[in-house]
Amino acid sequence: MTFVPRVAARRRTVLFPLAVSAALALSLLPAQSASATDGAGGVTAAERGASAYLQSIRDRPTALAAFFRDLPKGGDLHNHLSGAASTELLLRLAAEDGLCIDRTSSTASPPPCTGNTRPAADAETDAAFRRQVIRAWSMQDFKPGEESGHDHFFATFGKFGEASWRHPGRLLAEVADTAAEQNQFYLETMLTPASSGAAALASKVGYDSDLARMRGKLLADGGIDTLVRQAKSDADATMAEFRTAAHCGTARPRPGCALPVRFISQVSRSGPPERVFTQMLLGMELARHDPRYVAINLVQPEDAPVSLRDYSLQMRMLDYLHGQYPAAHITLHAGELVPGLVKPEDLRFHIREAVLVGHAERIGHGVDLRHEDDPQGLLRLMARRHVLVEVPLTSNAQILNVSGPEHPFQLYRQYGVPVALATDDPGVERIDISHEYQRAALTYRLDYHALKDLARASLEYAFLPGRSLWRDRDGYRVVPECSADRPGHARPGSRCAAFLASSAKAAVEWRQEAAFGAFEQRAVRQAF
Incomplete structure (x- = not known):
């Protein structure tokens, strides 16, 4: 998709239990990092203010959650679509599609709902059944016992799989x-992509240890x-x-x-x-x-x-x-x-x-x-x-x-x-x-x-096309085309604007720098 990202107008605050005490852990945070610098090679006053604010909210869980919610957080590079969607959405789709769920294993299956299965739609009215399915399809309330976290985690995909591929x-x-x-x-x-078709083609062609020859077979007759x-x-x-x-x-x-x-x-x-x-x-x-x-x-x-x-x-x-x-x-x-x-x-x-x-x-x-x-x-x-x-x-x-x-x-x-x-x-x-x-x-x-x-x-390190905003990957120094501009500024100079227009990657990075600037200004106001 070619979209121009913007800051979302609405927010959701979600608090999660952490294994480490927020007050204890943040009390140990250093005031600043010697290795973390801005693009020009120095720590800015705004960055010091953001660090100071982070220090100041170490014993305020609500403020801490808001800080991390609002922090610009780049991109997600490791995300499986079926496992990323909420269990609640998968359950809703299962109900809409008339799927069935096994009473014992909680595995979704196509209709009709006979034998040991019941309609997925029952989870909309039966709270106990809904809890059972959510726990089986996710790590919600998981406690190691007869099953390891490893086994429970990977088993979820087979249980909700029938509900995840249609939409x-x-x-x-x-x-x-x-x-x-x-x-x-x-x-x-x-x-x-094309999972069933790839399986059929592979079965038809078979394996050849000569990989060049196998590639040729797969490309022949328009298979691939x-x-x-x-x-x-x-x-x-x-x-x-x-x-x-x-x-x-x-x-x-x-x-x-x-x-x-x-x-x-x-x-x-x-x-x-x-x-x-x-x-x-x-x-x-x-x-x-x-x-x-x-x-x-x-x-x-x-x-x-x-x-x-x-x-x-x-x-x-x-x-x-x-x-x-x-x-x-x-x-x-x-x-x-x-x-x-x-x-x-x-x-x-x-x-x-x-x-x-x-x-x-x-x-x-x-x-x-x-x-x-x-x-x-x-x-x-x-x-x-x-x-x-x-x-x-x-x-x-x-x-x-x-x-x-x-x-x-x-x-x-x-x-x-x-x-x-x-x-x-x-x-x-x-x-x-x-x-x-x-x-x-x-x-x-x-x-x-x-x-x-x-x-x-x-x-x-995202696989977006175009040159990076940074001239090197170690110091985050801005490319020459934008060296006269403050990263993220709303009105970059003509040379920098032309560069940003030519690179999808640099354009996204520029937008994040703008978000960093706004975030740091808010943090400074809250810190002092």
Whole structure:
């Protein structure tokens, strides 16, 4: 979508319980960060004021929640559409579509509702049934017992799956609306294009270990071209449904209408090799032919038997395809593992292979970093190559039970590896991006300048076309075209205005800088 984002007119305040006491954690925050600077290389008075205000509200939960809600928070780069939509929306869609829900497993299924199933619509009037389904379809009230957080989390997708695929545009409308209301300026969300068609083509062609030959077979007779057309048609339908649901183009559009959105093609890593390669190739072709699709990613549990067995093979597939489609972006789930979940040798190489063999420009999760061979060398490599890590803190805590000092979040930052906060599956997790920023600040004693750097990084490493607003990725110094202008100013000079008009990425970054300026002014007024 090509939209001009704006600050949402309406807000929603959501308070979340955190494992760390806000008063205790914020009392330990430093007054300012020596490494966090503005584009000119120094900390501004307005930034110091924002940091001072953050310090002053450490024992005021309502003010603290408002601070993180209003904080400009870049973009969400790690977001699965079906898992991002709220459980309440999925349940409402299930009722509208006449679906059934199993009384025992809470799994949705097509009608008729017979045997051990009952209509999903019953959840609108039966409060106990509604609670049962919401708990089964999300992490709401989850308490480890017979089932681990990992197993419960991944099981939710199979339970609500029947309710999630029919209306992707309505899911997107809610997800984009939430992101805009949370003061984000961009969204990359993951979906699986032409899934059934890709599976059929893969089954027909079969696997060939000669990847060049297999690619030729898939391209022959218009096989992949047909899937590309189907995926583009599906995207058209999704966007039409989105615009209708969000009231775009009407007198009262929802905030999500103003949010630039791009799609990342999901590849199901637990599938057979022929299907994995077919989905990879389709994603690469889509990135070439449809600007709405900007990258590919491997999804499904990294610890699943097939995922582990074929991990290195899948990296070699990406290595080959990267040579054929060098302009297509690659971001990979890698290192979403912990000791005990897999055998020790499976913890030693996943992130490294994703970077060196799979050509990942960004890594999702990266939790098992300390168990990789030569983790310090890997950190230096990622910093040198500017490989960003997409960090969903709540997801890592819920699925892997990793949080606080055990999480490598600070280790990445200490070595200069770029980091951005992300939500992953906020609908399943029952959180939003403001929760993630607040959690990061309280857990790791981050000041305002560090939070600002995280937000900037999320746009800097976004797969939007055009040059960045920043001349380099380390110091956030403005490009020469805009060096005479204050970033985010409402009326940039003619040279800077022309540059912004030529770059979708720089234009979004400029809008975030304007939001930072307004946010800091409000914080200064509140602090003093």
